[in-house]
Amino acid sequence: MARYMDVHRGMHGITAEQLMEAHQADLAIEGEEGVHFERAWADPESGTVYCLSEAPSPEAxxxxxxxxxxxxxxxxxVPLSV
Known part of the structure; x- marks a missing residue:
């Protein structure tokens, strides 16, 4: 499977709890598409959230x-990483 980094914008003021809730929601159904969400990061000030996953496709x-x-x-x- 390939790795993907996705970006969400407009999530200004997101809290650690909200980030965890969103991540947990993804984890609850990820297997239905063969996806595994590894991690999520957020910058509440800019409203940007990043998620790293392994998946069969970006569409999944x-x-x-x-x-x-x-x-x-x-x-x-994300074809290369160190």
Missing amino acids: VQRIHERTGHKADEVHP
Whole structure:
């Protein structure tokens, strides 16, 4: 499976609790699309949230996010990491 980094914008003021709730919602149904969300990060000031996942496709990542109510603005492949 490939890795993806997705970006959500407009989440100004997001709290650690809200980030955890959104991440847990994704984890609850991720298997239905063969996705595994590894981690999430947020910058409450800019309203940007990032999620790292392994998935069969960027569309699978987006479908999970859409179903949990927080569609990604961008989904990028991450072909290299160290």
